[in-house]
């Protein structure tokens with residue numbers, strides 16, 4: 001029998017795409033308001049519908065076409081943070097892609113960012129949840145598009161925008177194609193992460209570490225296939241932002257029992273738990289914890305330790321880190 005995990009357990013979530021967390025009813029509502037025909041991205045129950053990872057990215061981009069104004073992003077951010085707060089999340093980081101808000105134009109981007117940040121501050125006041133933003137170019141849009149995004153990031157780094165990453169189709173382009181963007185972001189003081197080892201195999205993780213010099217890896221689960229890389233991750237305290245439900249739904253692994261998160265943890269790799277794009281994968285952070293407890297026998301103490309690790313790897317200032325750690329460790 002697995003231990004029951006209190007759904008209100010204080011949580012930190014490091015890997016969440018803002019647009020990917022949009023409830024389907026919210027996107028459908030926007031599509032009606034704006035007369036955009038995206039009926040084909042929904043199934044008969046009103047959920048998102050996709051066949052595989054590449055189709056998922058298409059559906060995702062179609063949903064994003066309904067997000068057209070700063071006000072849309074303000075409403076989206078509030079809706080997403082309400083869902084997180086309901087799951088006990090006290091600290092979250094979200095990927096924001098200027099490709100989907102402002103298209104890399106710095107003036108437009110500042111307006112979107114202002115709306116997202118405003119909503120985050122409102123949620124902090126009313127729900128006690130803290131949000132930080134990670135600016136994220138889309139890998140399959142190519143390195144030329146990543147450059148203006150890196151400049152948007154460098155110009156707006158601050159209390160809210162604290163990180164830079166890359167998402168999208170890992171099988172297109174190579175990490176070395178994005179070194180300019182990552183160097184620019186690093187020089188501006190941003191902390192770095194990259195999606196790797198979700199689809200691309202262990203080599204993709206090594207390449208992200210070597211070429212982009214990131215301190216965290218989005219997913220990174222395929223590292224398990226290279227024992228030397230597993231040692232490297234553990235020794236260098238590279239934190240993996242693992243999204244088990246996303247990996248199983250998209251078919252990276254056939255079941256949670258076959259997922260390597262438990263084996264990685266046993267090899268002393270720092271793993272954290274996130275939902276990625278929760279409505280797409282019919283998941284919540286509470287469900288992820290329940291599933292992990294059932295499958296691997298993880299206890300509340302395990303989850304407390306994982307959340308403390310997540311806060312230690314969070315892209316935030318030290319005062320925020322200490323304040324959240326106190327809550328997670330039951331000292332507040």
Ligand code: ADE
Nearest residue numbers: 017020167168195276277
């Ligand atoms: N963008 C949104 N979700 C993603 C994922 N799981 N992998 C790569 N890019 C993404």
Ligand code: ZN
Nearest residue numbers: 167195218276
């Ligand atoms: Zn992701």
